[in-house]
Amino acid sequence: MLFVGCSENSISATTKRNLRSFEKRKQAGETQLDMNKPKTIGFFSSQLNGEVILRNDKKGEGNQAPLTVHELMLETATKYPDLIALGIKKVNEWETITYIEYYELCRKAAKSLLKLDLERFHGVGILGCNSIEWLVANIASIFAGGISVGIFPQNSPQNCRFIADNSEANIFMVEDDWQLQKILKVQNHLPHLKAIVQLKGKLRKKLPHLYSWEEFLKLGVTISDEMLDRIIDSQKPNQCCMVVYTAGTTGPPKAVMISHDNITWTSAAVLQSLPYTYAPENQEILVSYLPLCLITVQIFEIWIPITIGASIFFAEPDAIKVEGSLINTLREVRPTTFFGIPEVWEEIQQKLKLDQMSATSFKKNMIVWAKKVGLKTNLNREHDAHSPFNFRVAKKLIYERVRRNLGLDRCLQFLSSGAGLSKETQEFFLSYDITLLQIYGMTECTGPHSVSIEKEFKLLSCGKAIPGSNSLLRQKDEDGMGEFFIWGRHISMGYLNNEYKTKKVFDPKGWLHTGDMGILDNEGFIHITGRIEEIIITNEGERIFPVPIEDMLKNNIPIICHAMIVGNQAKFLSVLLTLKCEVNEDTGEPRSILTKEVINFCRRNNSKATKVTDITNNQDPVIDDIIQRGIDEINEQTDYDSHKILKWKVLEKDFSITGGELGPTSKMRRSHITRMYQTTIASFYI
Template sequence: MPPTERKFSTVLEKNKGPRDQTLAPADSLWTTARDGAVRLRMEETGPGSEPPVTTIQMFQDTVQRFGNLPALAVKRDGQWQTTTYLQYHQQCRAAAKSFLKLGLERFQSVGILGCNSPEWFIADMGAIMAGGLPVGIYTTSSADGCLYVAKNCSTSILMVEDHQQLEKILQIKDQLPHLKAIVQYGHELKEKRPNLYTWKEFMRFGSDVTDSILDDVIASQKPNQCCMLVYTSGTTGGAKGVMLSHDNVTWLMKTVGKATGVREGDIGVSYLPLSHVAAQYLDLWLPMCFGGTTYFAKPDALKGSLVDTLREVRPTQFLAVPRIWEKIQENLEATDSTSSRIQRTISTWAKGIGLAASLHHVNGTRSMPWSYSLANYLVLRKVHARLGLDRCLRYQTGSAPISKDTLEYFMALNLPIMQLYGLSENNGPHTISMLSDFRLTSCGKTLTGCKTTIHMPDKDGNGEVCLWGRHLFMGYLNMEEKTMEALDEEGWLHTGDIGKFDKDGFLYITGRIKELVITAGGENIPPVPIEEALKKEVPIISNAVLIGDKRKFLSMLITLKCTVDPITLEPKDELAPDVIQFCQQLGSRATRVSDVIRSKDPVIYKAIQEGLDRVNQRAVSRAQKVQKWTILEKDFTVDGGELSPTMKLKRFTILSLYEKVIDELYKM
């Protein structure tokens, strides 16, 4: 037998498994072994009792029902190119055969490093069909960041988008003992290297692998085995590989879809990083379950082109992390500020009507304010069209706290944003807000078939939020201690988030245990409410970070809103237009961040201090008052390390990066 055939035959034997059972044998609710299996948290009746299926079975069912419907759409050479579900499935099978031919063994990982695209989806699903474990790597990761993930999960094959991403892998490939091949799928290769393939070469590579061989591998997979890895963003420590089973994915998608009214033909725009569980849930798995279409935004979506794509596609559902909603709000407010006085007056009147209409809707009132039709005709529908959301049915947010001010702003535009709550460890949403069941600032109610409890609540009902359901992860890859920290003896997931329920069962997240600032006096202080309160009082502030762990008093790091380079996304020294307008109204001539800091602009510094004084007046104790603060020269960025790819503050990184600045605040 030739060497390549002998090697492939060995891979096939390793991929084969038992075919005569629905589930793999398992006694425990968790495992940290990539080839392990778990006992499913199945209920005797209701949604939690539905028969488990693999992601591949779910995909096949969708192809049978919606084979000729468009699954994926991407704009290339100025034209939208669509892929039907049948074509999508065929391409995933072709990719799976190539993975097998390249030597991918059962439960080995396939790393995907690139922006959202059909190739990303095909590589992901193809890896699962071949018995591997796809894992997304953030495009903003450094070479060392890529090394950490690829080494931690013993990556066998790496898919990279372009030469820029390829260069990172070439720097580290000699430190990856399991790496067998690299595929560059986005652009032509600049130079040919051994075991480096183009997308076209890759898709043809497994053409001699028979259907029966692939079908054997597919048949060996069980719903309670791992099908994918998602790495946490590392906002509170090192990234961990979250192992998600087939059943985690398929059960949750059916449950969420039924709860929120997802339907055949729904349209979404994929732009959030697919390395994050929220993007995979909304862009990849939910449409696959219900026959929706995913349109891919341009790689520079977050640099300004997202709204252009939204206007073209006009999605029926749209999810954005809070920072993106805030940016949309800032842009709309900046446009309003340049309008005539009459236009601003009409806009303000219409928003008042829009807010009343939204409140009517969420309170279950069918009637609309008498002047809604006029307000909608003059203002609201035009804003919806300008944003590309004129036929959107669901506006959602998650991943981080969103301010009440932002929620009320969009309600005034009759764009009520529904909050979701969940973690990588539960594969997406656990609680969901819906128009028919809504409370402002709440994350909604627990999904049917899932359970939520508050662990050790205080007198106000606040305690650690704990979750239960078939969507809970299998465990952290090769991290038994961390897994046992997250899952208690009964199998409940301890989230580390602090929250409470109201009398109607709506969940409110009020803080995070690992983010608590514990002062030298032993006072436990949640930072987010104080930070958000200051940002509301002083709207020129972009980011505020509370400092004071093991310190005698609290202090604050502050960044100002500024313009951003559309190419690099780097914050400029120039203040944002609405900030300049704010400064001018107060009598300041500052137009740059450096102007404010260099002169310690008395007008701006006074405005910030007065805003902080108002926040301090509402503090429940002296220990919760902020005594010192400073303005940083530059706003936070993902590339700078202060923000995660989903725009959450990376507090431990910020403490390290600005250690000298912080020390200066505490010098007496």
């Protein structure tokens, strides 16, 4: 069993007192927001100490009483004190802590932050991989009146310096010595920095104002509960508690200010749409493995779990690397909901393809048959509610076995967030009776704005807006496509220290201008086509969205890893292609050796290529012909020359985060790639 019975004896006197105070306010209909009426304010702010108007929906769905992060955590910790909250594997055993231990540990860490002189509305940078310490540092920063600032583990010292300076960070929490060295390189340029805490491992060298995690937790013993509670009680739902830095795929990272209410309301709103199970009878079991500095990941791996009393188990740091340990963790934990991004689903898809290729002839035929049955049944299910007999047979023989092998046999929902989930990938999983439920959103709306559910599922749709929020399209064309504007209590406070950008993206009536183009159909389903800055304008003034074409290229030509369409203000389109190749596990750098899958593909098509350099510069006529045929299939779908891909080039190196072509979330940085390969692109149009 992953949880035990609740016991009030495990709750400290201070926690009980805080709970009584919170319940008294709830019964009186009073919130932290009411206790100190704000001055005249608007929907947005660009200052860390600013306050904003909450967008209450007149219909009532967005009208829930606002909560602070502490109130949310306190309520769950006292409701489910002895349920397992967090688990992490050490050696060969899982070590766990309960919800009351989780809450008390956050308070203990918050006192230590106050001892280190964390100032109100000043940043606490958290640099490292997912762990119990990461979550505690995150929540403790908020309890102590600071601003939680998650940072991508791959960030350079210069990026860390920018974030620390921008958020006026007083404290840095670093995972290990490798991350510590980044901060030590730039600490002389950080005027607000007061201390650094290393979350894991022994300190290699004792330095002033540097503490191990164990040393840090002992610092706060002289800070009273009353002092911490005064700071907690001063916090209001409409104030900032977190700054999230965007991935910067279309420009410099932007610092998005997230309020207490953004977090607590968004978590509750998503739960109104998705069929999560609730503790204690049916406790959700989840795996945390995606970077927690992403707000969407935090909503699904920190805040929704706290809201419903779920158990979170942490994967190993190498979980999402090629051939990483994620599947092993899933098999051990067997989560009840799985949250992924397109890159993760593609990795799982690749694994299933390789398993099929290595199967015996009989089993391979069984898989092919089952996949055809699965896809046909799932695509037709809105017309036929009853599963045919052959589908039920295939489920017993293939689908259930695949889920067990992936560790997803207890999963009730499979969620996917982020751009780039192709139709081919969605249909692949449908053929295994796994429905990938797409989520649409952005950092500026605290992660999710719309979610898909299995009862109302549309292929290539991102579902419907969460309850209490609104969507509308502006500047629609004749096909009904326009830019999405969205509204609700999930809309963030604004951009830190950037009033100009805040006023440009967030309008005075409270709407967020997303920059995403798409269609809102008659049933309320959201269909995203692409971002405005990605649109290619031909020399005839026609608009072309590159992503669907790029997805088709990767589908038609299995050896392609990345495809980037170019051709702005040109007579025709061209494309830069990269091949699937092995990756250096330590650095993330792509190697020149092709993956086993690509080499096998080459052998089946009479090509001897084993390296990228065997194919570049048109050295392999067989592969050149395969690429051209894949492109020709796409060109046949249009009668306009300006919409056809007439030139292409295979690049000598795949795109990567370390190379700068991909952002931290593996999205292509198109403007950066265009600058890198401007000579190549220019040669297409000579």
